[in-house]
Amino acid sequence: MNSIISDLWQLPRDIVSDGYDRALAYLAERVPMTIHEYPTGTPVWTWRVPEKWTCEEAYLETLDGRRLLDYADHPLHVVSYSLPFEGVVSREELLAHLHVHPRLPDAIPFVFKYYERDWGLCASQTLRDSLTDPRYRVVIRTRFEPGTLKVGEIVIPGQSEETFILAAHLCHPHMVNDDLTGVAVLMGVAEALLSSNLPTSNLRYTYRLLIVPETIGSVAYLSHNEDLIPKMVGGLFLEMLGNDSPHALQGSFYGDTPVDKTLWTALRGLDPQAYWGDYRTVIGNDERQFNAPGVRVPMLSLSRVELPDSPTRPYREYHSSFDTPAIVTEERLRESRDVVLGLLEAWERNLYPVNNFKGEIFASGQGIWIDYRINPEGHRVLFRVMEHCDGTLSVAEIAEKVGTTFQAAWDVVSLLAEKGLVELVG
Numbered sequence: 317m318n319s320i321i322s323d324l325w326q327l328p329r330d331i332v333s334d335g336y337d338r339a340l341a342y343l344a345e346r347v348p349m350t351i352h353e354y355p356t357g358t359p360v361w362t363w364r365v366p367e368k369w370t371c372e373e374a375y376l377e378t379l380d381g382r383r384l385l386d387y388a389d390h391p392l393h394v395v396s397y398s399l400p401f402e403g404v405v406s407r408e409e410l411l412a413h414l415h416v417h418p419r420l421p422d423a424i425p426f427v428f429k430y431y432e433r434d435w436g437l438c439a440s441q442t443l444r445d446s447l448t449d450p451r452y453r454v455v456i457r458t459r460f461e462p463g464t465l466k467v468g469e470i471v472i473p474g475q476s477e478e479t480f481i482l483a484a485h486l487c488h489p490h491m492v493n494d495d496l497t498g499v500a501v502l503m504g505v506a507e508a509l510l511s512s513n514l515p516t517s518n519l520r521y522t523y524r525l526l527i528v529p530e531t532i533g534s535v536a537y538l539s540h541n542e543d544l545i546p547k548m549v550g551g552l553f554l555e556m557l558g559n560d561s562p563h564a565l566q567g568s569f570y571g572d573t574p575v576d577k578t579l580w581t582a583l584r585g586l587d588p589q590a591y592w593g594d595y596r597t598v599i600g601n602d603e604r605q606f607n608a609p610g611v612r613v614p615m616l617s618l619s620r621v622e623l624p625d626s627p628t629r630p631y632r633e634y635h636s637s638f639d640t641p642a643i644v645t646e647e648r649l650r651e652s653r654d655v656v657l658g659l660l661e662a663w664e665r666n667l668y669p670v671n672n673f674k675g676e677i678f679a680s681g682q683g684i685w686i687d688y689r690i691n692p693e694g695h696r697v698l699f700r701v702m703e704h705c706d707g708t709l710s711v712a713e714i715a716e717k718v719g720t721t722f723q724a725a726w727d728v729v730s731l732l733a734e735k736g737l738v739e740l741v742g
C-alpha cells in the first residue's frame with residue numbers, strides 16, 4: 317500500500333486529467349479492473365461530465381520579474397479548474413483571487429472550482445501577508461478540452477448477485493490522506509479478496525470495488541448502471557485512513573439497516589476505540605450519491621476523522637500541501653485494511669440462527685457452559701445470545717440487543733451451529 321502512495325501522490329490528479337488517468341492505469345496493472353469512460357458533456361442525472369483540465373504553466377511575479385509562486389513547484393498553487401488568465405492586476409484584485417488555508421499559515425490550501433469557474437491562485441498565509449506592492453503580474457495557462465471521466469471497477473463475484481460496494485476517490489492533486497489512503501486500503505482489500513485462501517465462490521455476496529473522481533464519478537457510474545442499483549444491498553466508502561485517530565463509522569441515510577447494524581457491531585470488536593457518527597455528521601463524500609433519492613443504497617463510510625470535539629477536524633493537514641506521505645503510516649493502512657476485511661467477514665456471516673432446540677439449552681450437558689465466577693461477561697453473552705436464537709434476528713441484531721460485539725455473538729452462534737442446535741439461514 318505504501319508503494320501506491322509513494323508512486324501516485326505527486327500526480328496532479330484533478331477530476332478529469334492526465335494525472336488522474338495515469339494513476340488509474342497504474343492501479344489497473346495490479347488487479348483485474350474494468351475502466352468505464354464517460355466523455356465530457358455526457359449528462360449524468362442532473363450533472364454533466366466536465367472537460368479535461370490541464371495546467372501548463374502558472375506563476376505570480378512582481379512587476380520587476382521576481383517569481384513569488386510557481387505551479388512547477390507545487391500543483392496546489394493553482395485552483396483546480398482555474399480559468400486561464402494573464403495580466404497585471406492590482407494588489408486588491410490579486411488578493412480576491414489568492415486563496416489561503418484557514419488554519420495553517422505555512423501551507424498551500426487545496427481549492428477547486430469545478431463548476432463555478434473563476435481564475436485563482438493559492439499560497440501560504442505567510443506569502444500573502446508579504447504582498448505589499450500595488451500591482452503584480454499573474455500568468456495562468458490552463459486548457460479545457462474534451463476528455464473522458466474514468467471510473468475503475470473491480471468485480472469479485474460471489475454466489476448471489478446481491479452486491480456490496482466499496483469505494484474510494486483517486487482525485488485531489490498532490491495529497492495523500494484525502495484520499496489516496498482510501499484507494500490504497502481498497503486495493504489492499506481487493507488483493508486480499510482475490511488471493512484469498514477461500515475460493516471467492518464461497519462469498520455470499522458479489523463485491524464491486526469502485527475507484528472514482530469524487531462525486532461526479534459516482535454519479536456517472538450510478539446513472540449508467542441503473543440496473544445494478546436494486547442489487548446493491550449496501551456499501552462502504554473508504555477515506556482518510558492513514559492518520560492517527562481511531563476509526564470512525566458514519567451511518568447510512570437510514571442509519572438502522574442491516575449494513576449499519578452489522579458494520580457497527582463488528583467494528584466495535586475490531587477497534588474498541590472506534591466511534592459512530594450519524595449520516596453527514598463525520599465527513600461527506602461519495603456515499604451521499606449512493607444514499608441519495610432514487611438510489612438509496614445504504615452506504616456507510618469508514619475513516620479516521622478526528623473526534624467531534626477536535627478543533628482540527630477532519631484532520632490537521634486536510635486540503636493542504638501538508639497532506640503528504642509524512643502524515644500517514646503503512647501500519648495504519650494495514651490496520652484499516654484488516655478492519656475492512658473484518659467488516660466484510662461479519663457482513664458475510666450476518667445470518668439468522670434458527671433454533672433446533674426448545675426451552676433453555678442445557679449448557680453444561682452440551683459442554684458449553686461458562687463459569688460466571690471466572691468469566692461473568694462470557695456467561696452473560698452466552699445465555700443472552702442463546703435466548704435470542706429463534707430465527708427472527710440476525711447475528712448483528714442479536715449483538716445489538718445483547719450489547720456485545722458481532723464477533724462475540726458470532727462465537728456463540730457458530731458454536732451452537734457446530735453442536736447442531738441452530739441452523740444458520742441467509
Ligand SMILES: [Zn+2]
Nearest residue numbers: 488494495635
Ligand atoms: Zn477532499
